[in-house]
Amino acid sequence: MKVVDVQFTPAFSSFYFDDQAAIKAGAGQDGFTYVGKAATPGFDRIRQSGEAVSILLKLENGLWAEGDCAAVQYSGAAGRDPLFAAARYVPWMNEVLRPLLIGRNVTNFVGNARFFDSLEYDGSQIHTAIRYGLSQALLDATAKSSGRLKVEVICDEYGLPIELSPLALFGQSGDDRYNAVDKMIMKRVDVLPHGLINNVVTKLGKNGGKLKEYVTWLTQRILQLRNDRDYVPTLHIDVYGTIGMIFDNDSEKIAAYLTLLEARAAPFSLYIEGPVDAGGRAAQIALLGEIRRALRARASTVKIVADEWCNTYSDIVEFVNAACCDMVQIKTPDLGSIHNTIEAVLYCHAHKVEAYQGGTCNETDISARTCLHVAQATRPQRVLVKPGMGFDEGMTIVANEMRRNLSILQTKIAPAE
The missing domain is CATH 3.20.20.120 (Enolase-like C-terminal domain)
Structure with missing residues (x-):
């Protein structure tokens, strides 16, 4: 089963990007916002609207697999990747990732995930948020191409047992x-x-x-x-x-x-x-x-x-x-x-x-x-x-x-x- 079309769609995440350094330094609050200057590179304000990018992969069977690129609330803190902005990354994703995805066989999840996770651009790995969302879409594609749940794909490829007890x-x-x-x-x-x-x-x-x-x-x-x-x-x-x-x-x-x-x-x-x-x-x-x-x-x-x-x-x-x-x-x-x-x-x-x-x-x-x-x-x-x-x-x-x-x-x- 191969990918025949790819879409990258700007989306909302469920919370906000917060400048942890400014908050820990005592930034005051004004309603839901913070007052003061941002302290972490990439932030224009201490609290900014959360963003995501939806990755949609159309398969030969007509189904669309999906995954969302998302980054943590405290982006740029404690060694993490910088702020993730859809407007900055979607054009790059269309230029660089789309050609690598069209025609890709999605029968195996882990092999595809490792390929894109190790992909480098300008000497560095691509942003964690992109690798995160892309791997979700690739897992969904493998599941939808084979009539399995995503948990089944993981268990099959890693040799793990299916357990029916709930998680904490x-x-x-x-x-x-x-x-x-x-x-x-x-x-x-x-x-x-x-x-x-x-x-x-x-x-x-x-x-x-x-x-x-x-x-x-x-x-x-x-x-x-x-x-x-x-x-x-x-x-x-x-x-x-x-x-x-x-x-x-x-x-x-x-x-x-x-x-x-x-x-x-x-x-x-x-x-x-x-x-x-x-x-x-x-x-x-x-x-x-x-x-x-x-x-x-x-x-x-x-x-x-x-x-x-x-x-x-x-x-x-x-x-x-x-x-x-x-x-x-x-x-x-x-x-x-x-x-x-x-x-x-x-x-x-x-x-x-x-x-x-x-x-x-x-x-x-x-x-x-x-x-x-x-x-x-x-x-x-x-x-x-x-x-x-x-x-x-x-x-x-x-x-x-x-x-x-x-x-x-x-x-x-x-x-x-």
Whole structure:
């Protein structure tokens, strides 16, 4: 089965591009916007409308395969690719990618994904967002050319078993970190709330007091609202390096603070994502390792999740090999082609490090649904509910795709008599 036509269509993503450096430096808010000057190259304003590009591949059987190019909310931060603007890239995609796609055989997904992921232009790999969206379309093309679900294609090509158990889903609150928690409890999400603790003054507190109060409220709210004791979610909070900021990246002080959060989180398990930002990969690995060892010396069960400076497949391998964290966020757009996400999750499994298949609020329904297929094939320990920051919308997209797939797979594995 070959590709006979290609379209690249500018699209909206489900959130916005935010200049993380300016926000962490204390940029003020004016309604939904931020005030002040942008600090990250490529940004004209601190908050800009999110953009995507839909890639549409027409197959010989008349079906259209689709994938969406999308980049993370905090583009350009911590070693990530720069801001992704459709107007800049669509002409280039038509000129360079279209001729490579017309006539391409889509029988095999992984081979095509590797080809485009390794493609270079002007001496560099093409933007992660383009590789991400193109790989989604190529996977969809292989599935639609063979009458399979995307999860089946992945399992077939990687020799993975089809499993019918549901995945653990992780809800993100955005700045609405109180009302969103109520929604998550009502819908019994497995992991919550993310929290978006990306500013010291307004969210963490100069001495960490605001986050301590929030964790206490969070624990009490779950105990108050849950209908039965069988609902025991995991707490997972992303702090964007702000804890390191208030403790000057002192691992002992950070570990002592995290044990205080742990006490307030009881009886629920606590994961802290991105406690520090050390400014580079090697420094980040070293500092996270120090914090993890300091926590274990205190007999703490707090688990550290790597995020900043852990962007690519090779980054993930380095973090896992260093045993500096308990879990790695595999931020799907940052890895480019989704075969890298597949292999990153499998690498974590092989080395006994927990895998969190994440991504960004700034994706689309297409990319989120594709990622769910990837997760159903590779079985990470948790999967981000995305896109958007409203929770309910992302939960609808991800959870319903998972349940539909399970229903279809069940009929294939055990056909109705």
